[in-house]
Amino acid sequence: MVSARTDDDLFDEFLTQRGHEPEVVEWENNYNKKQCPDCGALHDSAASTCSVCGWDPFR
Numbered sequence: 001m002v003s004a005r006t007d008d009d010l011f012d013e014f015l016t017q018r019g020h021e022p023e024v025v026e027w028e029n030n031y032n033k034k035q036c037p038d039c040g041a042l043h044d045s046a047a048s049t050c051s052v053c054g055w056d057p058f059r
Contacts, residue, residue: 007057026057 012022027034030050033042049056 015022018049024038028037029035030042032045034045034047035042036050036053036055038055039050039053041050043050
């Protein structure tokens with residue numbers, strides 16, 4: 001069975017074939033809190049998605 005590929009997967013493959021390495025974006029740490037790399041909002045360490053902009057590290 002073939003799984004569906006996301007646009008991000010296709011774009012990462014495109015960049016890799018042309019010598020670029022896609023970055024993995026993760027939470028930043030700031031004063032014992034997680035900081036969203038997209039909007040800069042601070043969250044408790046248990047947060048899994050940004051409640052301000054909806055950023056998810058697994059998307």
